[in-house]
Amino acid sequence: MLHYDEKTNEQRELRYATNQNSPFKDEQNGEVTLGHIVFKNGSLFVPKRNQVLQKILSLYHPLKNKIYTELDQVEIAKDDLFDLELEIDALNAAQGIDIDQAEAILRVELGSKVSEMSSKELKRDLLLFAKSNPKLFLELANDDNVQLRNFAIRATEAHIIKLADDQRTFTWASNGRKLMTVPFDENPYSAMASFFKTDEGIQVFQSIEKKFS
Template structure:
């Protein structure tokens, strides 16, 4: 009788699965190059000096997160590092001086560059480092804002154009033609887009213009002391102007109240 063949079990060692680790982020490297710094806030004095060493009046300290300690900094022209605890021997102090609002630091002065770019507490408050990328980004933002403002100006009704331009040039708008108004509002939108958009979104600007036009047309009267508005037809008092407020700004705010809404409707019909 033939014997049955028995199946032989072969044990296979478990295979290790290789797991790829995520690449570690590379630390930004310090680039050796000439650098330019500029005073912020449109400041361009002939000369302007910022502190270059730690004193009671000007604390030049850098907080090192690795050690958890404050480290003193100073600009020593004969030292490689701006950190005092890394400087050795006698030091020769230097001045950090901006001319006409800017300071150019050559690549050979790495100690001063690092002091200004990495450690100085006035960076971001009093001065900034020029960056071509950031400059391009800022210019792009301005261009986008100009486009938005010009599109809004192009589609704006003549009454709103007049209201915005009145803020800028006053009663001169009364003698301007519609084409002149449309031209000037677009120039205003291009040259000062942020202010233009702010005024275009301000309800009080339109209401204030309505009040001025109504006064010019004799629909309402403002007393000689600029404290009281009355109807031009019968002299009935409409409102008292609060102390130290522009009368037309105050009247614009009044037109937004429950009582003022009805008065606005009456004025708007007469205009």
């Protein structure tokens, strides 16, 4: 095992010897007692008195940060703090979300089950979702298409619009007039969400909205 010494521009051989004060073979004298470096259950604790092994693993080993990393409490604290702040942001956002948006977000996770849930159940599960997966929750909460997709699903469930059996065409349920054709290989409700953003789609959206009220 070699370590490149930038000062001398040379490759120096590393050798873990428990009876030597240096990790470099060229600085070791006399008989050496070779030691074994063994990780148990993915971890290795090196006592403070074992300076040679600490130097090998912390300073010189060519595979550091490739097959193992050194425990860094500061970095762990930073990661923990980031996760906690993200969770707080998600929970605060969840508190201010109305029931329609809560249903839209949870439909991504729970599917059609949300249609049968009470408002209290929706609010509870929304908070649990925000706590368990804050990153995904915040992404969904800020995604307009999530709400529009849910709106399309609700309109279909309410028999205001109808999705053909082949899932290629949306029509008005009342008269069968075609609203849009779903592009090939695209989720029909995602396609309808995009349609709602067009000039024609805005009018359809407003018409559906009136039927809900």
